[in-house]
Amino acid sequence: MVYNKIYAQLGEERHIVLDPINYQYDVKQILVIQGETVPEYYEADICNVGDTATLTMVGTAADGVEIPDKFFRDGRNVLVYVVIPGSGGDVQTRYDITIPVDEREEREDIDPSEEEQQQIDSLIAALNSGVGRAEAAAEAIQDMDVEAETLAAGSAASVEKTVDPETGAVTLNFGIPRGATGPQGTQGPQGETGATGPQGPQGATGETGAQGPKGDKGDKGDKGDKGDKGDKGDTGATGATGPQGPKGDTGATGPQGPQGPKGDAGASDAGEVTYDPAEAYDEGTVGEKLSELNRHLSDKQDKTTYQNVTGTTLTLNPAVDNTMYLCGELTELTVTAPASGIFAVRFTSGSTPTVATFTGITWLNGFDPSSLEANKTYEINILNGWGCAAWT
Numbered sequence: 001m002v003y004n005k006i007y008a009q010l011g012e013e014r015h016i017v018l019d020p021i022n023y024q025y026d027v028k029q030i031l032v033i034q035g036e037t038v039p040e041y042y043e044a045d046i047c048n049v050g051d052t053a054t055l056t057m058v059g060t061a062a063d064g065v066e067i068p069d070k071f072f073r074d075g076r077n078v079l080v081y082v083v084i085p086g087s088g089g090d091v092q093t094r095y096d097i098t099i100p101v102d103e104r105e106e107r108e109d110i111d112p113s114e115e116e117q118q119q120i121d122s123l124i125a126a127l128n129s130g131v132g133r134a135e136a137a138a139e140a141i142q143d144m145d146v147e148a149e150t151l152a153a154g155s156a157a158s159v160e161k162t163v164d165p166e167t168g169a170v171t172l173n174f175g176i177p178r179g180a181t182g183p184q185g186t187q188g189p190q191g192e193t194g195a196t197g198p199q200g201p202q203g204a205t206g207e208t209g210a211q212g213p214k215g216d217k218g219d220k221g222d223k224g225d226k227g228d229k230g231d232k233g234d235t236g237a238t239g240a241t242g243p244q245g246p247k248g249d250t251g252a253t254g255p256q257g258p259q260g261p262k263g264d265a266g267a268s269d270a271g272e273v274t275y276d277p278a279e280a281y282d283e284g285t286v287g288e289k290l291s292e293l294n295r296h297l298s299d300k301q302d303k304t305t306y307q308n309v310t311g312t313t314l315t316l317n318p319a320v321d322n323t324m325y326l327c328g329e330l331t332e333l334t335v336t337a338p339a340s341g342i343f344a345v346r347f348t349s350g351s352t353p354t355v356a357t358f359t360g361i362t363w364l365n366g367f368d369p370s371s372l373e374a375n376k377t378y379e380i381n382i383l384n385g386w387g388c389a390a391w392t
Contacts, residue, residue, distance in 0.1 A: 004028065005064065008097050010035030010084070020100035029072065031097070032064035037084055045081040046071060049098065054081065067099075077101055145171040153178045289364055293342075293383045318343040318382075330354045337361045337382050346379045354378075361387040 006029060008016055021029070031044070044065045045054035059065025059082075071078045078099040085092050112120060151158075158175035282288060305323045314327055315334045318341070327347035335345065337360040347354065349372045356369045361382060363369070367389045372378065378391045 005030045005032050006099060007032050007034060010037060010082075010095060014093070014095055015098075016095060017098045018100070020102045028069065029067045029099075030064045031059070031067055031080060031099070033059065033061075033082060033097075037093070039085065042085075043083045045083075047079055048074070049077040049079050072101055075101055145169065147171060148174045148176055151175045151177040289386050290388065293381065293386065293388065314345075314347075316345065333357070335359070335361070335380075335382075337385055337387070340384050342381075342383045344379060344381045346377070349374055349376045349378060351375060358387070360385055364388045 004021070006018060006021065008018060008031060010016075010033060033042070038061045040061050042059050042061075042065075044057045044059050046057060046067055047054040048071055055068065057065050057067075065080075067078060067080070078101060080097045080099065082095045082097060083092050084095070155175070155177040157177060160173040160175075162171045162173070163169070164171075307323055307325050309325050309327045312328075312330055313332045314325075314330055316325060317336050318325075318338060322341075323343045325343070325345040327345065329348040329350040331350075331352065331354060333345070333347065333354055333356045335356075335358045337343075337358065339360070351374055353372045353374045356372055358369050362385060364386060365388060367387070369380075369389070373391070376391045378389060380387060380389050
């Protein structure tokens with residue numbers, strides 16, 4: 001419990017002398033520093049005037065700093081150095097606060113009788129006991145928890161006290177009855193239903209045209225004579241064997257897309273099939289489609305738009321012709337190809353193979369996008385719904 005507080009107001013003056021105090025022996029003293037610049041916590045160095053050694057204490061703006069009793073026992077003035085940091089923490093202002101101490105007069109040399117001394121001791125013990133109980137009550141009230149709950153309407157109000165057997169914390173639980181429910185408001189009248197408008201008249205049915213007269217039946221013609229059966233012709237000669245068709249594709253992938261990386265010879269299992277764009281292949285064959293793709297790539301290679309794409313999941317609905325989508329490592333790839341136009345996508349299938357879904361694409365050379373391999377870099381080229389792939 002705090003018995004005495006000493007107040008010091010900080011201002012422009014750095015040397016502050018307070019009014020004398022009349023307390024001395026083992027009496028708690030609290031120095032409370034006031035002012036706009038006082039921080040929440042501060043450092044205070046304490047000594048008696050004339051001493052060089054100081055004791056460092058920590059003070060707070062709310063409770064001040066306690067000065068140990070030993071500095072008041074010999075009646076010498078007390079000196080407190082207070083350091084206040086600046087707003088940036090690098091500038092400090094030091095105040096020295098002097099607290100004059102008036103030495104207490106000595107007690108008269110009168111010895112009480114044994115009975116008087118017992119009465120004095122009993123009175124002091126009773127006072128100390130009362131102070132202790134008051135302090136305990138104050139701490140209990142300060143630490144007390146208060147809870148509340150809403151009871152049903154018409155219930156009696158209640159209060160319940162519980163004490164934690166381990167910590168001694170006290171909790172008061174108040175039961176507060178809920179007020180009765182007010183009457184329900186009346187429902188407003190329902191609005192009138194609007195009238196239905198009259199139905200318009202039905203249009204007149206058009207007249208049926210007159211049927212024309214039936215024509216006369218023509219005369220039946222005479223039956224002609226049956227002709228003689230002709231002689232059986234000679235068996236024709238066997239035709240010559242036609243030329244052999246072009247050799248089927250041997251590689252696993254189509255031609256490399258625009259500016260795609262060239263695979264190292266023998267470094268991977270990537271297939272390569274090349275077709276001469278100038279050579280004529282049968283319509284609808286793999287050679288015909290790859291030749292058409294090669295011609296488009298050659299015509300548009302300098303006009304290709306490169307678009308960098310981030311993320312591990314990609315959905316493409318390409319609307320811009322001749323675009324190369326450059327991706328990193330993909331976990332999922334979904335592509336819906338347009339009916340016409342050319343575009344390409346380059347990506348990496350990591351340690352877990354990329355899950356790819358392509359819609360509207362007919363694949364050349366037997367490529368299967370549902371079976372992508374791990375740790376491969378793929379390039380997909382699409383032209384007018386026809387696709388080919390290369391990987392390394």
